[in-house]
Amino acid sequence: MYEKGRAWIELNKENLRHNVRLFQKFLPESTALMPAVKANAYGHGDILISKELQKLGISHFCVACAEEGVRLRRAGIKGEILVLGYTHPENFDLLREYCLTQTIVDYAYGETMAAYGKELTVHIGIDTGMHRLGESSDHISRICRLWEFENLKITGVYSHLCTSDGETEAEQAFVKLQERRFLRAVQYLKDSVNAEFSTHLQGSYGILNKKLLSGNYDYARVGIALYGALSEPSQSLEQKFDLRPVLSLKARIGCVREVSQGEGAGYGLAWHAPSFRKIAAVSIGYADGIPRALSNKGHALVRGKKVPIVGRICMDQLLLDVTEVPEAVSGDEAVLIGKSRDAEIKAQEMAVEAGTISNEILSRMGERVRRIAV
Ligand SMILES: *Cc1c(COP(=O)(O)O)cnc(C)c1O
Secondary structure (H helix, E strand, O other): OOOOOOEEEEEOHHHHHHHHHHHHHHOOOOOEEOOEOHHHHHOOOHHHHHHHHHHOOOOEEEEOOHHHHHHHHHOOOOOEEEEOOOOOHHHHHHHHHOOOEEEEOOHHHHHHHHHHOOOEEEEEEEEOOOOOOOEEOOOHHHHHHHHHOOOEEEEEEEOOOOOOOOOOHHHHHHHHHHHHHHHHHHHHHHHHOOOOOEEEOOOHHHHHOHHHOOOOOOEEOOOHHHHOOOOOOOHHHHHHOOOOOOEEEEEEEEEEEEEOOOOEEOHHHOEEOOOOEEEEEEOOOHHHOOOHHHOOOOEEEEOOEEEEEEOOOOOOOEEEEOOOOOOOOOOOEEEEEEEEOOEEEOHHHHHHHHOOOHHHHHHOOOOOOEEEEO
């Protein structure tokens, strides 16, 4: 089966390597990368990406759920795999069988894990203001008591920042508040429990905006930026960091046809040709991860030219207005994310047009799209 026949993702290993080295240089030497390879490595392909990261010397990973960790282990991934989210007690056996580190999502969950009786390796989540997962940093004595559960092997303590991508003063002040709460809790624990543990706090934006933070941490849970994307376009960050996108999304033009002025096209005839136009049907649609919100709105590159998506995006196809690319023919590549000659569409640019962030665009790339390492 020809892999580039319909719609495919090209993964640039060299760019992944570049991004890994960039963050390793930028962070203190004592801080190891713990890439977030959850959600199929943000749609890139979890096994392919994790294997590549392992080759680059990465030995800590984080995933959203136990099942993702199991997939990586079965593919031969070694080192620590931290499960960031909740795992049902029915699946505690899996954590042991596959040597996964589980997050304690609050004190009561710690009790549930203790009641299980058998040894489990855990990191304690501390809620410093996001109010998603973690035991509250205000309940420090309760957190201390987790060390009394003998079957819990506590190897780490971490928190998560929720405004580190913000540029307002209030958002930046909140990052600092979260760090103060985290450092206070860590100091208290270090003074109270007679045990070693690692600490981590930053995701991508906590790294990119490192100047807001004062502490040094053992791990940095880098996600979106390691894939060479920003959540949203930012001139200043793009200038400051030479991030190189790992993923390109491409599809084939199936046919090109002419429509005369006033004629409609696609479902609901939601687009009408404003004048004589050439349109191309491209074999990729919302089931492949192109948001339907890009109907009559998004863009793609054909032969180095940026052309508009016209009409409603279908499950398996979309239409481009290729009037400005008279040479366009059936069999041509259309680039939805990535480069075509001198033109480029970044994931974050597609995200803006779709009213979302690149994290959502990438993590929703369809199963049907073949991933090819280049
Ligand atoms: C997803 C996630 C990350 C990675 O976030 P990015 O912003 O993509 O770097 C880090 N930590 C936690 C707890 C997460 O859920």
